[in-house]
Amino acid sequence: MKLVIVESPNKVGKIKGFLGPDYRVAASFGHIRDLPATGALAVKFEGGRILPDYRPLERSARRIKELNELAEKADEVLLATDPDREGEAIAWHVSRLLGERKYARVVFHAITKSEVQKAMAEPRALDARLVDAQQARRVLDRVVGWVVSPTLRKVSKDARSAGRVQSVAVRLVAEREKEIAKHKTVDYFVLSARLEKPGAPPPFTAKLVAWKDHPLGQRLRDPALAEKTLEWMKTVPWTVLSCERRDSARNAPPPFTTATVQQAASVKLSLNPDATMKHLQALFEDGKITYHRTDSTALAPEAVDAARALIKKQFPPEYLPASPIVHATKSANAQEAHEAIRPTHPETGPDAGGGGDAGKLYRLIWQRFVACQMAPAKDQITTIDAACAPGAWKTEKGGQVPMGVFQAKGKVVLFDGWRKLTGEDATEETKKKGKKGEDEGDEDDSAELPMLEVGDALSLLGAEALKRSTKPPPRYTQASLIKKLEAEGVGRPSTYAATMKTILDRGYVTEEKRKLRATDLGLCVVDFLVRHYAGNFIDLDYTARLEEDLDRIARGEADWEKVVTDASFAVIKLARGAGLWYDPLVPRPPKPPQK
Helix, strand or coil: CEEEEECCHHHHHHHHHHCCCCEEEEECCCCCEECCCCCCCCEEEECCEEEECCEECHHHHHHHHHHHHHHHCCCEEEECCCCCHHHHHHHHHHHHHHCCCCEEECCCCCCCHHHHHHHHHCCECCCHHHHHHHHHHHHHHHHHHHHHHHHHHHCCCCCCCCCCCHHHHHHHHHHHHHHHHHCCCCEEEEEEEEEEECCEEEEEEEEEEEECCECCCCCECCHHHHHHHHHHHCCCCEEEEEEEEEEEEECCCCCECHHHHHHHHHHHHCCCHHHHHHHHHHHHHCCCECCCCCCCCCCCHHHHHHHHHHHHHHCCHHHCCCCCCCCCCCCCCHHHCCCCECECCHHHCCCCCCCHHHHHHHHHHHHHHHHCCCCCEEEEEEEEEEEECCCCEECCCCCEECCEEEEEEEEEEEECCCHHHHCCCCCCCCCCCCCCCCCCCCCCCCCCCCCCCCCCEEEEEEEEEEEEECCCCCCCCHHHHHHHHHHHCCCCHHHHHHHHHHHHHCCCEEEECCEEEECHHHHHHHHHHHHHHCCCCCCHHHHHHHHHHHHHHHCCCCCHHHHHHHHHHHHHHHHHHCCCCCCCCCCCCCCCCCC
C-alpha cells in the first residue's frame, strides 16, 4: 500500500477517486511543524550555520499520530503537497516528523484524473533548493518581525508588528498620503476649439497642447486672460499643422497569475484579495482550475490547443491566429514549472464554476484564458495638430511657430479581436467620467476624425475655456497596491492577500470606498522605521534585492544560510541602534530582584 499525503482534507476524496485500491490518501491539514508562535526567537546563528528550532504544532498532534500510524502500514509515502516552495517545505517537515521511511515527492498542478495519475507515475526526490528558499523566507520574516516589532513600542503601544513586506506596503500607502496632504489645488483653464475644414466634415474638437512653443502654456490660470484669449482666437487664421493616421494592434493580455487575478477580482468583482484567494483555493480543490499560486503566464501545449479549439468553434475564422500566441513570463524559476491560472476543462464553458462570487471569478479566469489565444485587436488612430495664428510668434533664432497648437485624437475600432470576449484588460482601473469639466480625461477620443492635408485652412466653429483643477495622486486600492508591489519585485504573489489583511488588521491602513488611507498610527510607524531602518527592509530596492536572493536560492545559485545570516545581522545591528533592549543573539538579561 502507498500512502499519499496532501495538504487539504478537501482534496482527499477527489484524489482517492482517481487512484486504485493500492493507494491510501490522507491530509496534513497544512503545516504540521513551524517555529513556535510564542517564546524566544527560536533561531540560532552558530558558526555560519542557522539552526531554526522547529516544533510540531500543538493543533497537529493528533494528525501527526494518525499519519505515523498510516505510514507504518505503507510500503512508500508519496508527499503530494502543493506544487510550490511552501508545499515543498511542508513535505519536508512531514518527512522529518514521520522518521526514516521510503519517501517520494509527487507534484500535480491540477486536480484532474490525468494530472494526478501522471504525477504518481513520475515521482521525484524532495527539492532541497525549494525547501531552502522557503526556510530562508520563514527565518528572515521571523527575524524582522521579532527583532523590529519590540522597537515599535517607542512609537505606540498599539504598534504591534513590523514585517519584511507588510512594512513596505504600509510605507507606500503612507507616502502617497503625504503626497496628497502636500497637494495644493490650483484652478486653471484648458482652451478647446471646435474646428472644421470647410466642405470636409465632420467637425472635430481639439484642445490646446502648446502655447508659444511652451509645453505648459495650455494651463491658463487667469480666467480673464482665458476669456480674452478665446476672443482673440476667433480673429486669427487656423490651419492644419499635421495629420497622422496609423493602425494600432494590441495583443490580448496574458492568462492570469496570482497577482493579476487578485487585481482583476478587485476591479471587476469588488472582491478583496483574501476572499479571492479563498475562492481560488476552493476552485482548485474542486478540480476546476490549475494551481492558483503562480507568477507564470506559461500554458501547457494541450491547454493552448484547447483554447484554440474553443475559438475555432465559437468565433468567426478571423478571431483565430494562424499560430499559437506565446506570452513571455518574467519568472526565472523554470524548475518550478508552474502554469498560469486556467480552467482545467475549458470545454465545459464559462459557467462551470457554479454560482456566487466563485462562479464569477471562474468566468473571469475562463474568459482571460480563451482570450489570450485570440487575434489582436486593431484600431485606427488619427491625430490632428491645428495651428492657431500660424507664424504669429518668432523664435530667438528667427524661426516662426504658431501662437498655439491644438490637438485632436480619434480612434476607430477596425477589429475587436480578443476584446469581443473580455472587453478591455480586467486588471486596469479606469476613471469614471463625471460631468463635463470635472475630469481632464472626459474628452471623447473614440470619434472618427477626417483625414486632412498639411496647410489646409480650418474654420473655428466655437471655442470655450474648460475649467479644471489640479488633482493629487490617487490613493491606492488593494488592486493597485498589489500591482505596485509586484512591479517593484517586493514579496511573492501568494503572500499579497495576507499582507493586505495584516496592514488593515493592524490598524496601519484603513479602507474607505475601496481606497486605502494610512492612519495616524501607520504614518508614525513608517516614520520610525524609515528613521531607524533606512537602507534595510523598509526600502523598496533592498527588499526587492532580497526577493531576488530568495529566487537565486530556489535555483541553487546562492547559499540560504549566508543570505539569511547577512540579512539578519544587518537588521539586528540597526535594531541595536534603535535602542532594542533584547538582542536575540544573547540570552535575555536577568530580571531585577523583587523588593
